[in-house]
Amino acid sequence: MPRFTSHIFVCCNTRAPGHSRGCCDPSGDESLRDAFQAALKARHLSVDVRANRAGCLDQCEYGPTVVIYPQGIWYGRVRVEDVPRIIEETIVGGRVIDRLVIPDPCLNTKGAVPWPIANP
Amino acid sequence: MPRFTSHIFVCCNTRAPGHSRGCCDPSGDESLRDAFQAALKARHLSVDVRANRAGCLDQCEYGPTVVIYPQGIWYGRVRVEDVPRIIEETIVGGRVIDRLVIPDPCLNTKGAVPWPIANP
Numbered sequence: 001m002p003r004f005t006s007h008i009f010v011c012c013n014t015r016a017p018g019h020s021r022g023c024c025d026p027s028g029d030e031s032l033r034d035a036f037q038a039a040l041k042a043r044h045l046s047v048d049v050r051a052n053r054a055g056c057l058d059q060c061e062y063g064p065t066v067v068i069y070p071q072g073i074w075y076g077r078v079r080v081e082d083v084p085r086i087i088e089e090t091i092v093g094g095r096v097i098d099r100l101v102i103p104d105p106c107l108n109t110k111g112a113v114p115w116p117i118a119n120p
Numbered sequence: 121m122p123r124f125t126s127h128i129f130v131c132c133n134t135r136a137p138g139h140s141r142g143c144c145d146p147s148g149d150e151s152l153r154d155a156f157q158a159a160l161k162a163r164h165l166s167v168d169v170r171a172n173r174a175g176c177l178d179q180c181e182y183g184p185t186v187v188i189y190p191q192g193i194w195y196g197r198v199r200v201e202d203v204p205r206i207i208e209e210t211i212v213g214g215r216v217i218d219r220l221v222i223p224d225p226c227l228n229t230k231g232a233v234p235w236p237i238a239n240p
Contacts, residue, residue, distance in 0.1 A: 003192065003227055009129065009174070047228070053175030054129070069189035072123065107123055108167070 005048045006091050008036055011065045013056035021111065023056075024063035032064055035083040040091075049091055061111030062102045076102040076115065125168045126211050128156055131185045133176035141231065143176075144183035152184055155203040160211075169211055181231030182222045196222040196235065 010033040011024035025032070036051035059065040062076035066086075073096055075086065082100060089095045106113045130153040131144035145152070156171035179185045182196035186206075193216055195206065202220060209215045226233045 003194075003224065007187070007189070009172070012175075050178060052129070052177065055132075055173030057172065058170060067127070069127070070192045072190045074123075104123065 002048060004050050006071065007069045008049065008051045008091075009054040009057065009067050009069070010036055010051060011055075011057045011059075011063060012053045013060070015060075021060040022063065023060055024065050032066075032078060032080055032083070035080045036066075036087075039083050039087045043087060043092070045087070045091065058110070059102060059107065062106060062115050065102070074102040074107060075100040122168060124170050126170075126191065127189045128169065128171045128211075129174040129177065129187050129189070130156055130171060131175075131177045131179075131183055132173045133180070135180075141180040142183065143180055144185050152186075152198060152200055152203070155200045156186075156207075159203050159207045163207060163212070165207070165211065178230070179222060179227065182226060182235050185222070194222040194227060195220040 012030045012033055013023050014025050014028040015021070015023035017026070030053065033051055033053050040046045040049050040051055057065045057067060059074065059076060064078045066075045066078050067073065068090065073090065075097070078100060085097060086100070089097055103115065106115050132150045132153055133143050134145050134148040135141070135143035137146070150173065153171055153173050160166045160169050160171055177185045177187060179194065179196060184198045186195045186198050187193065188210065193210065195217070198220060205217065209217055223235065226235050
């Protein structure tokens with residue numbers, strides 16, 4: 001059987017309200033992960049692509065965070081509404097969505113480098 | 121800041137005893153993930169390498185399962201005692217430990233293909 005062509009890790013970490021770093025899933029309902037899983041199933045992609053629950057990916061300040069491997073695409077501020085486009089453009093089409101990419105200089109800084117790209 | 125040179129996802133999924141597929145963390149204590157995290161810290165590798173908690177990686181029959189990205193190395197039947205060698209050989213040395221590799225024909229078969237490699 002083939003490996004996953006894309007393995008999507010969705011941060012489902014929940015911290016107490018008011019934590020200085022925030023967290024990716026304040027409500028703890030894993031709705032973002034569920035949205036990826038449902039979208040993959042609807043597109044019959046679940047065999048080759050997996051949307052996985054992940055613990056803290058340590059990019060809390062730019063979250064909700066999603067990392068797609070083996071491509072190594074880090075997306076931040078991901079909303080449930082972004083999921084269909086991520087599936088179509090990135091997973092199926094192989095194109096990175098610039099608006100969602102956490103810039104490399106921000107990664108692993110624990111928020112010390114502000115993300116300069118404002119979302120519409 | 122650099123990306124993670126290796127991002128280690130450790131399956132911490134727990135199922136009820138007797139489940140037909142088993143699970144990677146029957147005790148639910150996340151001891152395997154903790155062992156990776158402690159080993160990385162002891163080797164001062166925590167900045168560049170992350171050991172991440174993951175939900176079910178869907179290779180339950182070959183677990184406890186660990187996948188290392190972006191290299192795409194799938195290790196199965198991983199024990200806490202294997203962690204130091206994985207860190208030294210694979211993470212630091214860049215060498216795959218054949219004994220631990222889940223063979224490609226087994227991946228994503230939900231256990232339909234027996235893993236023919238007996239661990240010592």
